[in-house]
Amino acid sequence: MSKAFTRETDSDADDDLPEPAVLPTGVNYITRSGYDRLRAELMGLIDEERPRIVEIVHWAASNGDRSENGDYLYGKKRLREIDRRIRFLTRRLEIAEVVDSSLxxxxxxxxxxxxxxxxxxxxxxxxxxxxxxxxxxxxxxxxxxxxxxxxxxxxxxxxxxxxxxxxxxxxxxxxxxxxxxxxxx
CATH class of the missing domain: 3.10.50.30 (Transcription elongation factor, GreA/GreB, C-terminal domain)
Incomplete structure (x- = not known):
């Protein structure tokens, strides 16, 4: 059987699972400092960490056999984790309502x-x-x-x-x- 039509890792299956809905839906009240902290984390993931991991995965993929390449397998797993966190933070910031408690x-x-x-x-x-x-x-x-x-x-x-x-x-x-x-x- 050709490897071209098989999954690269068994752990790819967790991409299809929905994220657990443990947070209340609707408004996401947050302080300005909390909002700024989440936004900084999101920007750090998008601008720094994800490009760094993509570079590592690209380098590891160019080394050949991916099935036993730890850098490639770990990098792909880490990319899924980063993408999941980016989606989560994006959704939470979209519904965030910043509250000024100093009022x-x-x-x-x-x-x-x-x-x-x-x-x-x-x-x-x-x-x-x-x-x-x-x-x-x-x-x-x-x-x-x-x-x-x-x-x-x-x-x-x-x-x-x-x-x-x-x-x-x-x-x-x-x-x-x-x-x-x-x-x-």
Missing amino acids: HHGGDQVFFGATVTYTDDEGKETTVTILGIDEVESARNEISWVSPVARALLKARVGDLVRLMVPGGSQELEVLSVNYPAPVA
Whole structure:
């Protein structure tokens, strides 16, 4: 059988699979810094990383037998990963709605972009920042605006008690403080 009509690798099959739909559809709220970070990642993939990998794949393909050429096989796999990420970032940026949370600076009500300090039933104090789905880093105590904690806190004011549904029942959270970034002049 001629190799011309066979797939080059077995892992090409994952190209036909749809990407999982775990993100809410519709509006993609995001801060300006989050938007800029995603856009910089997209431009870096398009302008730098993808052309570099294409060059490596081209060089590896020119070496002959592709079936046992690690540079070629890895390069093709990496190109698929880059293309998938480019498609994802493009879609997310197309529906992004940049929110200026500094408009609420000095306010005491919880909206998108707020840094909120609250206590739970056990008296444990926690501080979180409510951000967009694509920009959250949990290591920095950032939570998505669609998370259960954020949904419970949204529109609450300093001193309010809000109910958070948890697997074991519910908890009461008390909002202690609400802060927003200062407006940029």
